[in-house]
Amino acid sequence: xxxxxxxxxxxxxxxxxxxxxxxxxxxxxxxxxxxxxxxxxxxxxxxxxxxxxxxxxxxxxxxxxxxxxxxxxxxxxxxxxxxxxxxxxxxxxxxxxxxxxxxxxxxxxxxxxxxxxxxxxxxxxxxxxxxxxxxxxxxxxxxxxxxxxxxxxxxxxxxxxxxxxxxxxxxxx
Amino acid sequence: xxxxxxxxxxxxxxxxxxxxxxxxxxxxxxxxxxxxxxxxxxxxxxxxxxxxxxxxxxxxxxxxxxxxxxxxxxxxxxxxxxxxxxxxxxxxxxxxxxxxxxxxxxxxxxxxxxxxxxxxxxxxxxxxxxxxxxxxxxxxxxxxxxxxxxxxxxxxxxxxxxxxxxxxxxxxxxxxxxxxxxxxxxxxxxxxxxxxxxxxxxxxxxxxxxxxxxxxxxxxxxxxxxxxxxxxxxxxxxxxxxxxxxxxxxxxxxxxxxxxxxxxxxxxxxxxxxxxxxxxxxxxxxxxxxxxxxxxxxxxxxxxxxxxxxxxxxxxxxxxxxxxxxxxxxxxxxxxxxxxxxxxxxxxxxxxxxxxxxxxxxxxxxxxxxxxxxxxxxxxxxxxxxxxxxxxxxxxxxxxxxxxxxxxxxxxxxxxxxxxxxxxxxxxxxxxxxxxxxxxxxxxxxxxxxxxxxxxxxxxxxxxxxxxxxxxxxxxxxxxxxxxxxxxxxxxxxxxxxxxxxxxxxxxxxxxxxxxxxxxxxxxxxxxxxxxxxxxxxxxxxxxxxxxxxxxxxxxxxxxxxxxxxxxxxxxxxxxxxxxxxxxxxxxxxxxxxxxxxxxxxxxxxxxxxxxxxxxxxxxxxxxxxxxxxxxxxxxxxxxxxxxxxxxxxxxxxxxxxxxxxxxxxxxxxxxxxxxxxxxxxxxxxxxxxxxxxxxxxxxxxxxxxxxxxxxxxxxxxxxxx
Numbered sequence: 046x047x048x049x050x051x052x053x054x055x056x057x058x059x060x061x062x063x064x065x066x067x068x069x070x071x072x073x074x075x076x077x078x079x080x081x082x083x084x085x086x087x088x089x090x091x092x093x094x095x096x097x098x099x100x101x102x103x104x105x106x107x108x109x110x111x112x113x114x115x116x117x118x119x120x121x122x123x124x125x126x127x128x129x130x131x132x133x134x135x136x137x138x139x140x141x142x143x144x145x146x147x148x149x150x151x152x153x154x155x156x157x158x159x160x161x162x163x164x165x166x167x168x169x170x171x172x173x174x175x176x177x178x179x180x181x182x183x184x185x186x187x188x189x190x191x192x193x194x195x196x197x198x199x200x201x202x203x204x205x206x207x208x209x210x211x212x213x214x215x216x217x218x
Numbered sequence: 219x220x221x222x223x224x225x226x227x228x229x230x231x232x233x234x235x236x237x238x239x240x241x242x243x244x245x246x247x248x249x250x251x252x253x254x255x256x257x258x259x260x261x262x263x264x265x266x267x268x269x270x271x272x273x274x275x276x277x278x279x280x281x282x283x284x285x286x287x288x289x290x291x292x293x294x295x296x297x298x299x300x301x302x303x304x305x306x307x308x309x310x311x312x313x314x315x316x317x318x319x320x321x322x323x324x325x326x327x328x329x330x331x332x333x334x335x336x337x338x339x340x341x342x343x344x345x346x347x348x349x350x351x352x353x354x355x356x357x358x359x360x361x362x363x364x365x366x367x368x369x370x371x372x373x374x375x376x377x378x379x380x381x382x383x384x385x386x387x388x389x390x391x392x393x394x395x396x397x398x399x400x401x402x403x404x405x406x407x408x409x410x411x412x413x414x415x416x417x418x419x420x421x422x423x424x425x426x427x428x429x430x431x432x433x434x435x436x437x438x439x440x441x442x443x444x445x446x447x448x449x450x451x452x453x454x455x456x457x458x459x460x461x462x463x464x465x466x467x468x469x470x471x472x473x474x475x476x477x478x479x480x481x482x483x484x485x486x487x488x489x490x491x492x493x494x495x496x497x498x499x500x501x502x503x504x505x506x507x508x509x510x511x512x513x514x515x516x517x518x519x520x521x522x523x524x525x526x527x528x529x530x531x532x533x534x535x536x537x538x539x540x541x542x543x544x545x546x547x548x549x550x551x552x553x554x555x556x557x558x559x560x561x562x563x564x565x566x567x568x569x570x571x572x573x574x575x576x577x578x579x580x581x582x583x584x585x586x587x588x589x590x591x592x593x594x595x596x597x598x599x600x601x602x603x604x605x606x607x608x609x610x611x612x613x614x615x616x617x618x619x620x621x622x623x624x625x626x627x628x629x630x631x632x633x634x635x636x637x638x639x640x641x642x643x644x645x646x647x648x649x650x651x652x653x654x655x656x657x658x659x660x661x662x663x664x665x666x667x668x669x670x671x672x673x674x675x676x677x678x679x680x681x682x683x684x685x686x687x688x689x690x691x692x693x694x695x696x697x698x699x700x701x702x703x704x705x706x707x708x709x710x711x712x713x714x715x716x717x718x719x720x721x722x723x724x725x726x727x728x729x730x731x732x733x734x735x736x737x738x739x740x741x742x743x744x745x746x747x748x749x750x751x752x753x754x755x756x757x758x759x760x761x762x763x764x765x766x767x768x769x770x771x772x773x774x775x776x777x778x779x780x781x782x783x784x785x786x787x788x789x790x791x792x793x794x795x796x797x798x799x800x801x802x803x804x805x806x807x808x809x810x811x812x813x814x815x816x817x818x819x820x821x822x823x824x825x826x827x828x829x830x831x832x833x834x835x836x837x838x839x840x841x842x843x844x845x846x847x848x849x850x851x852x853x854x855x856x857x858x859x860x861x862x863x864x865x866x867x868x869x870x871x872x873x874x875x876x877x878x879x880x881x882x883x884x885x886x887x888x889x890x891x892x893x894x895x896x897x898x899x900x901x902x903x904x905x906x907x908x909x910x911x912x913x914x915x916x917x918x919x920x921x922x923x924x925x926x927x928x929x930x931x932x933x934x935x936x937x938x939x940x
Contacts (some may be wrong), residue, residue: 077289138276142275143272195299196277
């Protein structure tokens with residue numbers, strides 16, 4: 046016990062249930078994620094990234110429908126191949142974002158900016174209110190843009206954007 | 219059986235991939251089609267209830283099947299969130315009452331009916347389609363009471379323009395008659411006094427023109443400021459009053475920053491428009507026309523020479539203006555970020571000191587300030603490089619003019635005085651031109667500010683008094699009749715709650731955090747209106763009471779007491795402005811506040827900081843209790859009134875509260891369940907519903923949620939005791 050506490054000062058005080066392929070399996074079931082843990086079957090579990098900006102596949106909290114935590118996944122790699130894929134599907138459903146590849150136009154009108162962009166899934170137009178506050182810088186190069194509806198758009202690298210796209214965006218950085 | 223347009227559109231598959239999806243809704247089944255293929259069919263008979271779940275960037279329309287399992291009907295990105303929320307409500311109504319919704323697709327859409335652009339709220343104005351003429355017509359209405367100032371300033375602007383034209387003419391007279399006049403040499407010999415007098419007269423005229431110009435400008439500025447300040451202050455007052463009349467949920471939809479922006483910045487923008495643009499419409503346009511007229515009258519070619527390079531100058535100015543706005547906007551934001559970092563560090567200086575992180579914070583500020591410095595240096599370099607070219611492009615016409623007039627002077631068809639006059643006029647013409655290039659931006663800014671202001675002014679208060687709203691004397695019976703409520707369409711906080719509280723009862727409200735305890739008391743105070751059901755006081759729906767009458771008889775002591783900047787006396791009197799000093803002292807004595815107030819340096823007139831920071835938590839709570847006592851409410855609400863206090867202070871406050879709750883209907887929320895031991899009844903909320911009701915002893919005996927909560931707290935206090 047003493048040795049354990051030396052490793053991690055808090056591990057002796059609080060227990061964390063780490064979910065791995067040895068104690069948990071996940072399955073995508075008609076749009077929901079279900080989980081088996083030992084004898085226990087959960088019809089539906091919900092996933093939440095603890096560090097959504099930096100660690101998309103590690104430190105993932107698994108809760109039941111009442112948001113009571115069942116356990117944590119330290120790394121999706123610690124799950125079986127099938128469980129991993131099921132969890133990835135659930136995470137991409139929950140954290141639905143479109144990646145912006147280029148910006149064709151940003152037009153400012155009456156307090157809103159209207160964006161015409163090309164995303165990984167095709168062309169898209171959307172409006173942003175209070176543009177400066179609707180852009181979150183994860184790093185100076187990695188941005189999230191929130192539109193008026195609450196949709197999230199991701200710019201993986203501002204530097205990698207085409208020069209013209211950068212010029213449109215520059216004003217709001 | 220299918221009604222026209224009775225389908226729900228969505229755009230994500232169950233797996234989360236983009237698709238073109240629709241749900242066809244008939245009275246019997248819901249059929250989902252994805253990219254033209256039938257994906258699933260759900261019979262209404264298999265559904266218990268429809269639900270909405272919002273995620274980060276997507277939303278899903280779900281249902282509970284006959285066995286109570288959650289199932290998913292369809293999924294979409296966030297643009298369909300409002301639609302889905304309304305659809306869920308309508309489908310649940312259909313399940314409950316059999317009212318089949320006839321047109322689901324239009325439900326809950328927040329789009330401009332004219333251009334289809336998305337709007338942030340269904341009741342928002344579309345900035346693109348808003349009738350600008352109507353906006354200005356309303357603005358004129360607003361400005362009409364101040365028309366004497368506006369007309370006065372317009373007259374002064376016209377005068378200023380006319381005086382401006384005189385200057386170059388006097389210069390011409392000076393040059394042609396006295397400096398370059400060959401006959402003048404002879405005249406100086408023969409009649410020196412006459413020449414000197416004429417010369418002095420011309421110089422005095424120049425001085426007179428200059429002084430007149432200044433006087434007219436002073437008068438112009440005074441009159442226009444009088445009008446602008448009056449109009450913007452009136453607008454500000456109107457908006458401020460309107461915000462106060464809004465419900466909490468309407469206010470919560472906007473950030474505090476947005477509301478401050480409406481009251482402060484937008485009215486400022488309107489003021490700037492009145493001061494700088496409206497009078498110019500007369501002054502600058504007239505000046506431009508007058509100069510053009512004078513030039514055309516002298517020589518149309520001269521006019522062309524001046525006008526032709528104008529497009530280049532205008533294009534350069536517009537481009538430059540855009541770029542400058544971009545660059546200085548960045549610099550302003552970088553400065554603001556650095557300021558925020560500094561504010562953050564100074565606000566949390568105790569934490570910084572106690573953790574010894576001064577170096578880290580210095581580095582954080584250094585980095586923010588460094589960014590600002592980098593941008594500022596880049597901008598100054600840009601300014602130094604580009605501004606000479608801009609100045610050059612602005613004066614380009616002058617060079618053409620010099621060439622032309624020079625040729626004419628040499629040819630003897632123009633005097634030097636005339637050439638000087640034209641050069642002066644050309645320099646004058648750039649003022650109005652520059653103004654004209656700025657006008658579209660200024661107009662857009664003013665329209666935006668006005669539309670935003672009218673948007674707030676036109677908003678219908680959600681929690682509003684009906685015409686028949688009446689003032690009532692409350693006795694204190696509170697009835698919740700199948701009440702449901704949610705702040706957000708995607709989540710219902712309270713579901714189908716019914717109970718009755720009798721006058722003089724003390725009700726303890728318990729439950730896990732986030733279960734809706736504070737929401738319930740907000741509904742009693744009618745800070746929000748229920749989504750479904752009815753709340754009655756003494757048998758009457760509270761929506762028929764005037765809000766002022768209701769709230770004047772409800773007193774609240776909350777966990778955090780907000781003290782306004784002002785004296786302790788002002789803060790106590792806030793609850794009852796008509797209270798006498800005797801009353802205030804008596805209330806403070808009952809609340810146990812009088813003693814510590816007297817120890818303050820200026821007694822009741824000691825100023826408390828912006829948030830009352832000079833007082834401790836217990837002292838602030840005592841002031842809150844005294845406030846509530848002064849109000850003498852029929853219904854009393856205690857929301858974690860003693861949660862942030864130490865045990866000894868809590869004990870003292872509890873004693874004060876016991877006096878306060880006598881003969882009043884009281885609803886108390888408390889995490890420390892021991893403080894509710896004396897409650898007449900305890901209501902336990904769980905999962906948005908009323909799970910248990912009873913006295914402390916009854917609920918303990920029941921061994922339900924309350925029992926578990928009490929046991930958990932006992933074991934906590936045992937740990938604490940050790």
